[in-house]
Amino acid sequence: MRRGIAVSPGVAIGTAYVIHDIFVNPDTKRLEDSEITAELASYETARDRAAGELRTLEKKVEAQVGRNEASIFAIHQQILRDGAFTSKIRSWICEDRMAAEAALHRLLGEYTGLFARTEDEYLKERLNDVRDVIIRLCNHLVSKQQPDLDEVKGPLIVVANELLPSQTVALGKIEVAGIVTQSGSQTSHAAIIARSRGIPAVSGIKGILRAVKTGDTIVVDGRDGHVEINPPAETLAAFRKLEREFFDLKDKLAENRELPAVTSCGVELQLHANINGVSDAKAATAMGATGIGLFRTEYMYLTHNDVPDEEEQFQTYCEIIANSPENNVTIRTLDIGGDKALSYFGKDHHEANPFMGWRSIRLSFEHPEFFNTQLRAILRAATVFPNGNVRIMFPMVTTFEELRKLRSFVRKAHKDLENRKIKTREIPVGMMLEVPAAAVTIDTMLTQVDFVSIGSNDLVQYLMAADRDNPKVSYLCQPLSPAVLRVLYQVITACNSAKKPVTVCGEMAGQPKAFLLLLGMGLRRFSMSPAFVPSIKQIAAQISVMEAEQILESALKFKETAQVVRFMARQVGQLVPSLAMLDI
Numbered sequence: 001m002r003r004g005i006a007v008s009p010g011v012a013i014g015t016a017y018v019i020h021d022i023f024v025n026p027d028t029k030r031l032e033d034s035e036i037t038a039e040l041a042s043y044e045t046a047r048d049r050a051a052g053e054l055r056t057l058e059k060k061v062e063a064q065v066g067r068n069e070a071s072i073f074a075i076h077q078q079i080l081r082d083g084a085f086t087s088k089i090r091s092w093i094c095e096d097r098m099a100a101e102a103a104l105h106r107l108l109g110e111y112t113g114l115f116a117r118t119e120d121e122y123l124k125e126r127l128n129d130v131r132d133v134i135i136r137l138c139n140h141l142v143s144k145q146q147p148d149l150d151e152v153k154g155p156l157i158v159v160a161n162e163l164l165p166s167q168t169v170a171l172g173k174i175e176v177a178g179i180v181t182q183s184g185s186q187t188s189h190a191a192i193i194a195r196s197r198g199i200p201a202v203s204g205i206k207g208i209l210r211a212v213k214t215g216d217t218i219v220v221d222g223r224d225g226h227v228e229i230n231p232p233a234e235t236l237a238a239f240r241k242l243e244r245e246f247f248d249l250k251d252k253l254a255e256n257r258e259l260p261a262v263t264s265c266g267v268e269l270q271l272h273a274n275i276n277g278v279s280d281a282k283a284a285t286a287m288g289a290t291g292i293g294l295f296r297t298e299y300m301y302l303t304h305n306d307v308p309d310e311e312e313q314f315q316t317y318c319e320i321i322a323n324s325p326e327n328n329v330t331i332r333t334l335d336i337g338g339d340k341a342l343s344y345f346g347k348d349h350h351e352a353n354p355f356m357g358w359r360s361i362r363l364s365f366e367h368p369e370f371f372n373t374q375l376r377a378i379l380r381a382a383t384v385f386p387n388g389n390v391r392i393m394f395p396m397v398t399t400f401e402e403l404r405k406l407r408s409f410v411r412k413a414h415k416d417l418e419n420r421k422i423k424t425r426e427i428p429v430g431m432m433l434e435v436p437a438a439a440v441t442i443d444t445m446l447t448q449v450d451f452v453s454i455g456s457n458d459l460v461q462y463l464m465a466a467d468r469d470n471p472k473v474s475y476l477c478q479p480l481s482p483a484v485l486r487v488l489y490q491v492i493t494a495c496n497s498a499k500k501p502v503t504v505c506g507e508m509a510g511q512p513k514a515f516l517l518l519l520g521m522g523l524r525r526f527s528m529s530p531a532f533v534p535s536i537k538q539i540a541a542q543i544s545v546m547e548a549e550q551i552l553e554s555a556l557k558f559k560e561t562a563q564v565v566r567f568m569a570r571q572v573g574q575l576v577p578s579l580a581m582l583d584i
């Protein structure tokens, strides 16, 4: 049994499919004579593919972002062509009989030792490039060696260090029953993906990649955050019963799909969904969401090998809007940086604190052409759906000046399209509230926006000064902490007083304990992982606004997070006992 952090509720049992990070377990076996030629050929194929990929990336990034950003791919091609690099690998395969992956591992070790002795910062930086090239080569080698997904008998439990967006895309085609990751926490990528698909997940389990191999039987308990590896028959039987209960509960809740989201006293709520792509938009419709409160566009870039141009973006937005409930979609502009990196942005730009640094609109401002392209594509797509409700939303807004600048970007995008004789229409422009500075100045910010969406995942990490992806400080990164509750209450009250629509689109909006408190604060719009819409509908039907206000009043008196959590768990338990399984 291994413990981690519960990041997506429920219980799942399945066969492990381990996605190895490069070099977690490099193959150390000695090659037989008969295997050497094939191994060499695999290496050469991987090298050709990596070179082709780099050439394409260089061309596309140069055309769409700039020569500076593209130059990194030229350097990587030089490394790949380097005579010493290749001859070492070849000789280790042929003479030392090493597998290609193990030879690359050895080479990386050699370079790391060599670079460690230099004081030169520039040279040290180059080690990152060598590592990058080696990882690219390994990806081509490993994808060949991984057992085919079809060969592993499902249902599958995916085990990985952290799920990368590109891996998620590959997994999109198969039935995944659960996700287990070594790093990450409640608001990291794997957690968000798991919740959006309604599958149990546990993150932050140290050493899990060494403890599990593909084919093992795994139990994922997403209620309290633990996994069981090859458990004895009686443990397995007990979990099978829980798994059935979880499925039954999901089926029962899904019957709420057609019902309106309304409190027991008749107040209507907007339950929207957070999505990363078209399949999530379809899931949102299936789960009975009435709109998309957050489309995270960075996933469109992250899952592309290169920069999507205006036409590609336009097509994607149209497809998302067409598949969304009531063509109602809030599109967030690129939110890259922090934990999400794009290979063509800021490659040579390393920061000690990426979450506090050059991310989101800060990066978009420095690449106006890139930013304009995205805005034009959004405006064009909005025009295709005149009866829908398409809105633009900017992430990480910190100051009033930024809002003015953002508005002028939107004006320019309209103008550029007008010059191209493309008709556009005015659409609502809003901000995400995820930086404490913006919360403090909310009254002035409200004069510049049509709506606000509170990104509580980031707001909590910045308010509590605790990295949202670091399991060591997850005890601080708590949306139910008294400090967070006070700030949320102030912001929601300010927006309601100014009659500006306000939503919470952080993960807490879909958690029953937090939902009750937000309702008590006056919030009527919630955006969450699609899978949580039915359970929030269920709990909403059991409570009146006045009861929620009383619960809030009591909760605000506590001085400690744990007291709030215990109190709220009791409230949820009394209202809808069966939801305990879905509340984390």
Ligand code: PEP
Residues within 6 Å of the ligand: 187, 294, 296, 335, 434, 454, 455, 456, 457, 458, 459, 505, 506, 507
């Ligand atoms: C948030 O910060 O709450 C949010 C919804 O945005 P993301 O999780 O994509 O940072």
Ligand code: MG
Residues within 6 Å of the ligand: 395, 434, 455, 457, 458
């Ligand atoms: Mg955010």
